[in-house]
Amino acid sequence: MAMKVLFVHNNFPAQFRNLVSALSKADNVEIAAIGCESARATMGVNLYRYRTPPGLAKAHSFARRFDNEARRAEEVLYVAAKIAADGFAPDVILVHPGWGENLPLRTVFPAAKIVVYCEYYYRREGGDIGFDPEFPSMGLDGFVGLEARNAATLLALASCDAALSPTQWQKSTYPDLFHPLISVVHEGVDTDYFAPDARASFLLPNGERIAAGDEILTYSARNLEPIRGFHSFMRALPQVLEERPQARVVIVGDNDVSYGQRPRKQANWKEAMLAELGGGIDASRVSFLGKLSYGDYRKILQISAAHVYLTYPFVLSWSLLEAMSAGCLVIASDTPPVREIVDDGNGVIAPMFDREALAARIVGALADPAAHRPLREAARRMIVERFDASVCVSRQLALLHDLTGIDPGFAGSADDRSTELAAP
Secondary structure, eight states: OOEEEEEEOTTTTGGGHHHHHHHHTOTTEEEEEEEOTTOOOOTTEEEEEOOOOOOOTTSOTTTHHHHHHHHHHHHHHHHHHHHHHTTOOOSEEEEOGGGSTTTTHHHHOTTSEEEEEOOOOOOSSSSSTTTOTTSOOOOHHHHHHHHHTTHHHHHHHHHOSEEEESSHHHHHTSOGGGGGGEEEOOOOBOTTTSOOOTTOEEEOTTSOEEETTSOEEEEEEEEOOGGGTHHHHHHHHHHHHHHOTTOEEEEEEESSOSSSOOOSSSSSHHHHHHHHHGGGSOGGGEEEEESOOHHHHHHHHHHOSEEEEOOOSSOOOHHHHHHHHTTOOEEEESSHHHHTTOOTTTSEEEOSSOHHHHHHHHHHHHHOHHHHHHHHHHHHHHHHHHHBHHHHHHHHHHHHHHHHSOOOOOOOOOTTOOOOOOOO
């Protein structure tokens, strides 16, 4: 008996990419997916796209997000009805509820088992809101609007059969009432791809070639913004560059804003921080590479002598796990989502808002790479054992089997993954 699986995510495959890849290789699985215009076609998947609807500016501020989600749900409803009319009746549906795409699924597919991806639950305390003393917390209106952002997620949890969250801390952000529904299973990273390479090198825009073994400090984020500690990282650089005169800094990330607010006086946070620091950093030693291809991004991680990852209490980035898998010496913020992954045995923990202490941790890491080598090896080993894609996908498949009683027929193992670092 074939297992029929439907994925619903506006930016498909997104968090489902490793699971989709595994299922597409099974003989007894049929896969369909619903996504918007940016969704990416994937081998073995029948992808249905919908049109992203325009928002309604006149909606009440408390209801504006849900109004947009309802309009998106209407588009998903049309596509889901077409899938049903085409004769595809999913045994299980995996959906990210962050955009309201979950709203019509139970109605169209009443017999399907629905699994909700629990990425983050917005709350007034203990998360990203109010964490950074530099940015004032919300007023009463803001807090009401914040709680209203959870509406589609709450509706999804009220009608689902199971849920997945990538980390224990992200699960903890959800109301206790729903914890029995939520299994903690990360989507996993490709540890074969993100592996150490002592021969890695990269040509900078100025024509200089950097390579593994050089004193290269790295930082990466989807976008350079405070929620990922970009401002804290930049403020630590003058001290780092002064105390480590041979060090070069390589920064990867776009200049848009994924979360939070834009700076008041500059177009983006890169310009804001450069304006704040003035002549405090030697621009010839700091390279902003913008958004890189996956291959070039991997090279930067493989070259890194020390890699900084900072974040508010928020969704944990794939980039942290990818950096550790690549054998980076990670210097990470002392914040809840990070402490679940990084400890004194596999990385360096630093206070996020103490620029002198953060700089001291970075300087210490760059000054004595040999002493920190065991941390890099332990980081790689931990990611391979706990977060390799095959390990995580096997757990996800076990959940699907438990829900449907159908064996998808996938066998994965992490036994052949190398955990050793190549000699520098």
